[in-house]
Amino acid sequence: MIRWLIRAARFLRENLKRRGPRWIDIGAVDEFPFNAARVVVRRGVPIAVFHDETGISVIGDICPHMGASLSEGTLHPDGSVECPAHRMRFHLKTGACSIGPVYSARVFRFRRQNGRLEAFL
Numbered sequence: 490m491i492r493w494l495i496r497a498a499r500f501l502r503e504n505l506k507r508r509g510p511r512w513i514d515i516g517a518v519d520e521f522p523f524n525a526a527r528v529v530v531r532r533g534v535p536i537a538v539f540h541d542e543t544g545i546s547v548i549g550d551i552c553p554h555m556g557a558s559l560s561e562g563t564l565h566p567d568g569s570v571e572c573p574a575h576r577m578r579f580h581l582k583t584g585a586c587s588i589g590p591v592y593s594a595r596v597f598r599f600r601r602q603n604g605r606l607e608a609f610l
């Protein structure tokens with residue numbers, strides 16, 4: 490698992506460096522149901538799009554702790570998601586982890602363009 494994560498991180502770092510970050514379409518705004526998460530993969534990166542009372546949030550789907558899928562976690566009213574594996578919580582807007590800065594989740598900037606969502610990655 491760790492080796493796979495290291496290889497994936499290396500691949501992503503080299504891939505993103507080569508092409509540089511830019512705004513990428515991730516779907517129509519109404520494709521993301523309320524109080525749910527949906528995963529899209531762009532540029533090889535699994536991205537979880539959450540839509541709850543706090544609005545839309547776009548974060549990396551891979552939990553920074555041990556790689557579980559955050560989109561399968563539990564949404565909380567305080568705007569955080571609880572990882573299904575070890576129950577750490579990650580704030581959807583900042584990526585901050587409930588146990589401290591060691592495991593911050595990746596948060597993507599996003600914007601709405603003509604009824605569609607674009608993430609910067």
Ligand code: FES
Pocket residue numbers: 552553554555556557572573574575576577
């Ligand atoms: S894998 Fe997410 S908290 Fe451990």
